Each structure stands twice: as C-alpha cells, then as structure tokens.
Amino acid sequence: MSTVRVQAQDFDLSAEVAALRSGDAGVGAIVSFVGTVRDMNDGAGVAEMELEHYAGMTEQSIEKIVDQARARWPLLGARVIHRVGPLKPMEQIVLVACSAAHRGEAFAACEFIIDYLKTEAPFWKKEQTSEGARWVDARATDDAALEKWAAR
Structure with a gap:
C-alpha cells in the first residue's frame, strides 16, 4: 500500500509508521526519513521557509x-508526506517511510524516493533570511545523489 499526501499541517511520525505496518505480518523492516527546516543555509540565518506547489500535479x-521505487524493490508499503506553506526552523517538512520484508530493500527505496523528491518533485522553496527573501535551488549534491540511481 502506498500513501502520498501534500499538506500544510504537521504529521505524527509514530502514527504514520504504525499505519504503514498495520496488519501486515510480512513487514520485517520499516525505514523512515524525516526532513526538517534548518536555522542556517548557505551562511545565512533562516527565520522561515515557505514551500509552494501545484496541487494535483x-x-x-x-x-x-x-511507483519507480516499487518497481525496483519488493516494497510492502510506502508513505510520503510533504508539507507546504510557511515553516519555521525545526519543523518537519517531509516524511518518507518504506516497509519491506528485509531492511536492505527498505533502506534503498527510502533513499531513492528522497533523492528523487529533492530534485524531481515540483516544489518551490523560499527562505526568509536576515538578508531578505531568496529562492532555494537544488544543490549539486542533490543532483549527484540522483545520478547514482541511473547507474543501477
């Protein structure tokens, strides 16, 4: 089972992981990644980050x-929750959680999904810093992380 949600409200990690494993005795591993807002980026203090998106798209x-992750690994479930709107430092931005019979598949799929989210998902991020507002571009390290999956 897969769940994808884009929402303004926060999420409860424990509840989301419990829902991912609920009723499936075949789950041997759940790997989760939670991304949070940092208070510093590129040498400037960040007071707030605002995420925009195109609903539906x-x-x-x-x-x-x-779906690509499920085609590569035998996942039992996947859950992606991405927040939008204004967020303060230390707030949660994104959850990626994958369940599988074994940890290797769950780890790989979770990393794959977050690498693709960082570069391919249509989100726009604007930071409010002491130097003013600025749009955040993908980092070269995000592009490099994505490239490793093409080689596999």
Whole structure:
C-alpha cells in the first residue's frame, strides 16, 4: 500500500509508521526519513521557509517516484508526506517511510524516493533570511545523489 499526501499541517511520525505496518505480518523492516527546516543555509540565518506547489500535479509526480521505487524493490508499503506553506526552523517538512520484508530493500527505496523528491518533485522553496527573501535551488549534491540511481 502506498500513501502520498501534500499538506500544510504537521504529521505524527509514530502514527504514520504504525499505519504503514498495520496488519501486515510480512513487514520485517520499516525505514523512515524525516526532513526538517534548518536555522542556517548557505551562511545565512533562516527565520522561515515557505514551500509552494501545484496541487494535483505534485501528488502525481510523487506517486510516479513511489511507483519507480516499487518497481525496483519488493516494497510492502510506502508513505510520503510533504508539507507546504510557511515553516519555521525545526519543523518537519517531509516524511518518507518504506516497509519491506528485509531492511536492505527498505533502506534503498527510502533513499531513492528522497533523492528523487529533492530534485524531481515540483516544489518551490523560499527562505526568509536576515538578508531578505531568496529562492532555494537544488544543490549539486542533490543532483549527484540522483545520478547514482541511473547507474543501477
């Protein structure tokens, strides 16, 4: 089972993991990644980050990424929750959680999904810093992380 949600409200990690494993005795591993807002980026203090997206298109894009992960690894479930709107430092931005019979598949799929989310999902991020507002571009390290999956 896969779940993809884009929402303004926060999420409860424990509840989301419990829902991912609920009723499936075949689950031997759940790997989760939670991304949070940092208070510093590129040498400037960050007071707030605002995430924008295109409703409908964004969810479809994320669902395609999850489908690609499911085609590569025998996942039992996947859950992606991405927040939008204004967020403060230390707030949760994104959850990626994958369940599988074994940890290797769950780890690989979780990493794959987050690498694709960082570069391929249609989100736009704007930071409010002491130097003013600025749009955040993908990092070269995010592109490099994505490239490793093409080689496999």
